[in-house]
Amino acid sequence: MSDTFQSNGYQNAFGKDAPQLNNNAGNGDENEVGKALLVGILGGLVSAAGYVVYRRLPDEQKERLHAQVRTVVTARINEIRQNFNI
Numbered sequence: 872m873s874d875t876f877q878s879n880g881y882q883n884a885f886g887k888d889a890p891q892l893n894n895n896a897g898n899g900d901e902n903e904v905g906k907a908l909l910v911g912i913l914g915g916l917v918s919a920a921g922y923v924v925y926r927r928l929p930d931e932q933k934e935r936l937h938a939q940v941r942t943v944v945t946a947r948i949n950e951i952r953q954n955f956n957i
Contacts, residue, residue, distance in 0.1 A: 928936070 925933070925936075
């Protein structure tokens with residue numbers, strides 16, 4: 872019976888160059904997923920810590936921070952408009 876499988880071409884289609892199963896092939900992808908997960912968790916922790924600090928700021932400092940953010944965003948928008956000639 873084994874002669875039948877080998878002679879029909881399905882069992883030995885690649886000859887000596889048959890692909891081999893590599894059990895370590897997924898390790899690179901698993902490492903990347905792990906790194907991405909770690910970066911996501913760290914980003915969430917930093918974001919939460921920043922929010923806690925922001926909530927405890929006095930109103931005067933919050934207004935100054937808002938003004939600084941508006942200035943930076945306005946400058947960036949103007950730079951983008953200048954680059955695209957809008």
